[in-house]
Amino acid sequence: MPSIKVSVPHQLGVDEAKQRIMRLLSEAKGQMGNKVSDLEESWTNNRGTFRFKAMGFAVSGHLQIEVDTVNVEANLPFAALPFKNRLEGDLLKKARDLLS
Helix, strand or coil, rough: CCEEEEEEEEECCHHHHHHHHHHHHHHHHCCCCCCCEEEEEECCCEEEEEEEEEECCEEEEEEEEECCEEEEEEEHHHHHHHHHHHHHHHHHHHHHHHCC
């Protein structure tokens, strides 16, 4: 299964980074309701796991919030492989914008 791995440095500290990420996920649920389904997220301390379907494709993964870095790994279905580089670039840009 193809995966996307992104590591984004930040200077926010763990709590602020986590708050921003959780706020973004909450907003995304409302904005993408017709494009994304079965969205699940859970947190254990500073590690979040997620799962959803987008355009019929199942995506899952996790993120780890560190003092100065957020690491994200998402597993994609093989059918999404042609879009992997674009998805990775979009994720990296959005994460940098969120955490700057």
